[in-house]
Amino acid sequence: MQKRIAAITAVGGYVPEYRLTNAELETMVDTNDEWIRTRTGIEERRILKGEGLGSSDMGVPAVLELCKKRGISPLDIDCLICATVTPDLVFPATANIICDKIGATNAFSYDIGAACSGFLFALTTGASLIESGRYKKVVVVGVDKMSSIIDYSDRATCIIFGDGAGAVLLEEDPEGNGIQDSILKTDGSGRQYLHMKAGGSAKPSTIETVMAREHFVYQEGQPVFKFAVKGMADVSYDLMQRNGLSADDIAWLVPHQANLRIIDATANRMGLPKEKVMINIQKFGNTTAGTIPLCLWEWEGRLKKGDNLILAAFGGGFTWGATWIRWAYDAG
Ligand code: UT7
Numbered sequence: 001m002q003k004r005i006a007a008i009t010a011v012g013g014y015v016p017e018y019r020l021t022n023a024e025l026e027t028m029v030d031t032n033d034e035w036i037r038t039r040t041g042i043e044e045r046r047i048l049k050g051e052g053l054g055s056s057d058m059g060v061p062a063v064l065e066l067c068k069k070r071g072i073s074p075l076d077i078d079c080l081i082c083a084t085v086t087p088d089l090v091f092p093a094t095a096n097i098i099c100d101k102i103g104a105t106n107a108f109s110y111d112i113g114a115a116c117s118g119f120l121f122a123l124t125t126g127a128s129l130i131e132s133g134r135y136k137k138v139v140v141v142g143v144d145k146m147s148s149i150i151d152y153s154d155r156a157t158c159i160i161f162g163d164g165a166g167a168v169l170l171e172e173d174p175e176g177n178g179i180q181d182s183i184l185k186t187d188g189s190g191r192q193y194l195h196m197k198a199g200g201s202a203k204p205s206t207i208e209t210v211m212a213r214e215h216f217v218y219q220e221g222q223p224v225f226k227f228a229v230k231g232m233a234d235v236s237y238d239l240m241q242r243n244g245l246s247a248d249d250i251a252w253l254v255p256h257q258a259n260l261r262i263i264d265a266t267a268n269r270m271g272l273p274k275e276k277v278m279i280n281i282q283k284f285g286n287t288t289a290g291t292i293p294l295c296l297w298e299w300e301g302r303l304k305k306g307d308n309l310i311l312a313a314f315g316g317g318f319t320w321g322a323t324w325i326r327w328a329y330d331a332g
Contacts, residue, residue, distance in 0.1 A: 003131065077104045085115050142167070144289050146286070194318075195218055229261075251276065254278050303327045
C-alpha cells in the first residue's frame with residue numbers, strides 16, 4: 001500500500017498591533033538601534049497588550065483564518081496541537097483553550113513544548129496522525145507570548161523576542177505532495193544556556209523566586225549562538241543530502257527567526273542565495289514557536305504547488321531540526 005502523505009492545505013497567522021521598536025527599547029535599557037540591527041537584524045517586534053490576554057488569544061484568530069481560507073468549520077478539526085513555551089496556564093493545555101474558544105468540540109488537543117523548534121516537532125507529530133489514516137484534519141499552531149516571560153531590564157534578551165502566532169491545517173494529499181521528510185534532534189544537556197529558572201516542579205514559584213527574577217528567560221547568548229549556527233546549518237544540509245536535493249531544487253528556506261546571522265549561516269551552508277530565504281525577523285523579532293508558521297503565512301501567496309521548502313529551527317532544550325515539504329497548492 002502506498003504511504004499517505006500529509007500536506008499543509010491552509011495557513012493562518014496573527015501578530016498583535018503594538019510595535020516595540022528599537023528606539024523604544026533604547027529608553028528602557030542600555031542599548032542602541034545600530035547594535036540591535038547589526039547583531040540580530042531586528043528593527044521591531046509585536047507585543048500583545050491587554051489584561052488577561054494569553055497565547056490562546058493569538059492562536060484563535062490564526063486558526064479561524066485558516067478555517068475561513070479552507071472553507072471548513074472548527075467542528076471539522078479532528079485534532080489541534082499547540083506548540084508553545086508560554087501557555088495561558090501551566091495546565092490545562094493552551095490547545096484545549098483554543099479549541100474551546102473556537103468551538104472545535106470534535107477535536108482532541110494537546111500542547112508540545114520544544115521551544116523554538118516546537119512548531120517543527122508539532123508538525124511532524126501532526127503529520128503522522130494524518131499518515132496513520134485515523135485523522136483527516138489536524139491543525140498545528142505555533143504561538144508564543146514571549147513578552148510574558150521577558151525581563152525588560154535585561155538587554156541581553158529583551159531586544160530579541162516578540163509575540164505572534166501561526167497555524168497550519170494538515171490533510172492527506174492524494175498526489176503525494178506535502179511533508180516528505182524530517183530530521184529532529186534534542187540535547188537536554190544544553191538546557192543550562194537557555195531556560196527559565198523557576199516556576200516548574202523542580203523549583204516552584206515563591207516570593208523569593210519572583211524577587212530573584214527567576215520567572216524570566218535566562219539566556220547565555222554566545223554558546224546558544226554557536227550551537228544554533230552549527231545545529232541549524234548541519235541538519236538542513238543533512239536533510240538535503242539524505243534526499244538528494246541540490247540548492248537548485250529548493251525554492252525556499254523557511255528558517256526560525258532568532259538571529260539574521262544564524263539564518264545567513266544556514267543559507268550559506270545550503271548554497272542558497274538570499275532571495276530564496278524567508279526573512280521577517282526585522283518586523284517580528286523572535287516569536288519562538290511562531291516564527292516558521294508566520295513566515296509561511298506571509299509568503300503563502302507566493303508559494304507554488306511543487307515548490308520544495310526546507311523548514312529549519314534551533315532553540316532551547318537544545319532542540320533543532322529540519323523538515324522538507326513539497327508544497328501542495330497555489331494560494332495565489
Ligand atoms: O531562538 C532561541 C535560540 N536563541 C538564539 O538563537 C540566540 C543566539 N544568540 C544570539 O543571537 C546572540 O548571542 C545575541 C544576539 C543574544 C547577542 O549577540 P552577541 O554578538 O553574541 O553579543 P554578546 O553577548 O557577545 O555581547 C557583545 C557585547 C557585550 O559587551 P562587551 O562585553 O563586549 O563590552 C555585551 O555586554 O555587546 C553587549 N551587549 C549589548 N550592547 C548593546 C549585549 N546585549 C546588548 C544590547 N545592546 N542589547
